[in-house]
Amino acid sequence: MAKTLKDLRPVYVVGAGWHRYQPLSETPYVMLGLPAIRGALADAGIAWTDVESTYFGTGLLGMAAGRAMLKHLGATGRPLVHIENASASGSAAFRHACIEIAAGIADVSLVIGVDKPGVVQRAFTKTGISNLADDAIVPFTHFALLTNEYANKHGVAPEDVALVAVKNHRNGALNPHAHRQQVRTLEEILGGRPVSGTLTALQCCPVGEGAAAVIVVSEDAIKRLGIDPAHAVRVTASAASSERAGAVGAADASITKDTIAEALAQAQIGPRQIDVMELHDAFTIEELQYVEAMGICKPGEAIHLLKEGAFDIGGQCAVSPSGGLIAMGHPIGPTGVGQIGELALQLRGDAGPRQHKGAKVGLAHMVGLGAVCYVHVLQRP
Amino acid sequence: MSPSELLKPTLYAAEGTAAVPDHPALHGGKCTCGHVFFPMQTYGCEVCGRNGDALQPLRLSGRGKLIATATVHIHAGKPPKPEVKPHEVPFTIGSIALEDGPTVRTLLVGVAGKALKPGTAMVATLVPVGTGAASILDLRFTPAS
Numbered sequence: 001m002a003k004t005l006k007d008l009r010p011v012y013v014v015g016a017g018w019h020r021y022q023p024l025s026e027t028p029y030v031m032l033g034l035p036a037i038r039g040a041l042a043d044a045g046i047a048w049t050d051v052e053s054t055y056f057g058t059g060l061l062g063m064a065a066g067r068a069m070l071k072h073l074g075a076t077g078r079p080l081v082h083i084e085n086a087s088a089s090g091s092a093a094f095r096h097a098c099i100e101i102a103a104g105i106a107d108v109s110l111v112i113g114v115d116k117p118g119v120v121q122r123a124f125t126k127t128g129i130s131n132l133a134d135d136a137i138v139p140f141t142h143f144a145l146l147t148n149e150y151a152n153k154h155g156v157a158p159e160d161v162a163l164v165a166v167k168n169h170r171n172g173a174l175n176p177h178a179h180r181q182q183v184r185t186l187e188e189i190l191g192g193r194p195v196s197g198t199l200t201a202l203q204c205c206p207v208g209e210g211a212a213a214v215i216v217v218s219e220d221a222i223k224r225l226g227i228d229p230a231h232a233v234r235v236t237a238s239a240a241s242s243e244r245a246g247a248v249g250a251a252d253a254s255i256t257k258d259t260i261a262e263a264l265a266q267a268q269i270g271p272r273q274i275d276v277m278e279l280h281d282a283f284t285i286e287e288l289q290y291v292e293a294m295g296i297c298k299p300g301e302a303i304h305l306l307k308e309g310a311f312d313i314g315g316q317c318a319v320s321p322s323g324g325l326i327a328m329g330h331p332i333g334p335t336g337v338g339q340i341g342e343l344a345l346q347l348r349g350d351a352g353p354r355q356h357k358g359a360k361v362g363l364a365h366m367v368g369l370g371a372v373c374y375v376h377v378l379q380r381p
Numbered sequence: 382m383s384p385s386e387l388l389k390p391t392l393y394a395a396e397g398t399a400a401v402p403d404h405p406a407l408h409g410g411k412c413t414c415g416h417v418f419f420p421m422q423t424y425g426c427e428v429c430g431r432n433g434d435a436l437q438p439l440r441l442s443g444r445g446k447l448i449a450t451a452t453v454h455i456h457a458g459k460p461p462k463p464e465v466k467p468h469e470v471p472f473t474i475g476s477i478a479l480e481d482g483p484t485v486r487t488l489l490v491g492v493a494g495k496a497l498k499p500g501t502a503m504v505a506t507l508v509p510v511g512t513g514a515a516s517i518l519d520l521r522f523t524p525a526s
């Protein structure tokens with residue numbers, strides 16, 4: 001029978017680093033990635049020469065970005081692979097690094113996500129099968145349609161959905177790595193530029209540039225390299241899936257439901273045991289749908305918990321304390337890696353002003369176009 | 382009436398189905414497993430994986446029920462060819478559950494000032510989208526009454 005991550009060698013996250021997520025600039029991608037990697041190595045207290053393999057998540061840079069960047073750390077000759085999985089590229093890179101460590105093929109791996117906005121033709125538009133209005137329906141309209149469906153079904157007002165953005169902008173204002181670092185009022189969010197349906201600009205994630213890196217290691221590496229065990233956060237579940245035929249409702253929410261359920265089963269915990277989570281909130285409506293899909297509350301009830309402050313830092317479960325995709329930003333490749341880094345800080349108690357006190361269990365969730373879904377559970381030993 | 386050209390003739394026809402003759406039909410398909418899909422293709426069935434002749438064309442009626450709408454305020458896309466008008470914002474997109482099974486998403490017309498409640502009966506219609514003398518028609522959905 002196939003095994004899960006938890007059946008194999010324990011895997012730990014021992015370091016995290018970032019280059020701030022920001023609007024497109026002249027900075028070459030190499031100079032986004034290198035500071036993030038050096039930050040993660042310093043956080044882990046290890047040297048680049050200790051790293052045995054690299055997983056590079058990127059969606060938009062184009063072919064063969066990795067060696068041209070990594071050689072500036074000293075060309076060690078170690079294996080390197082690039083992973084593209086749309087918005088979930090970084091999450092996929094993290095999963096495969098964890099699998100390599102768990103399998104015993106390496107003791108220390110680097111996961112790095114780097115991206116800059118660029119013109120990449122999406123392959124799914126090149127299948128040779130067109131549709132009625134492909135040119136008129138972009139992701140924000142997909143989520144505007146889901147917002148309208150949700151609002152009608154549950155009698156939720158657009159200004160209630162926008163409260164997700166109020167919380168996430170507030171969290172982002174506490175995060176030096178966030179693309180958006182400004183507290184926003186509900187009035188500012190609702191009065192902003194209309195995008196599609198009831199979604200306004202501040203309810204949609206900014207897609208800019210940036211980098212995030214994490215170091216994953218085995219127990220052997222912790223001992224051999226003298227890493228402080230209090231600095232290590234264990235990865236207790238890794239689940240991944242793609243859209244299947246016959247699923248009920250919106251694909252993004254249905255694969256979220258299935259994949260989170262699988263991850264929680266692997267970690268042998270229930271949804272209410274999660275102290276802190278980073279969700280794929282590219283658009284406000286997603287946070288409500290995913291919190292409900294994972295079983296924290298019944299469909300249509302997430303808004304009540306949000307209003308009570310249950311998802312605030314210091315609440316029942318801090319949801320996207322980094323600011324989430326809406327405020328921290330969504331540079332594609334880095335996004336899923338940055339989620340893991342944020343959870344590592346939270347579970348170590350190193351998240352500074354945005355620390356959710358006493359966080360022991362964290363969950364990271366990403367959805368990528370297609371659709372694909374990734375969920376990881378991290379726990380303080 | 383001058384001859385009209387359809388913008389996407391592989392996706393729909395001006396003629397309706399026997400059940401709904403007054404509204405354009407959509408070119409869908411049906412697999413031997415029973416799965417009905419849109420648009421027609423023979424690459425393979427999303428439910429069972431059968432391909433080729435197991436997938437046969439099936440004309441879907443241009444009638445369905447509204448699931449959701451969104452009025453789009455920002456649009457950067459270009460028209461597929463210069464003879465076709467660009468989409469001018471604001472325009473409204475609808476998700477429609479066709480009575481024959483598949484759900485489609487496209488632009489709506491004739492919705493100004495109308496309450497677009499879920500479940501509203503919708504029908505397909507052809508609208509002119511050309512910029513010049515030639516008549517080019519594209520498919521839209523509109524409330525049935």
Ligand SMILES: [Zn+2]
Binds near residue numbers: 412413414416429430
């Ligand atoms: Zn079939």
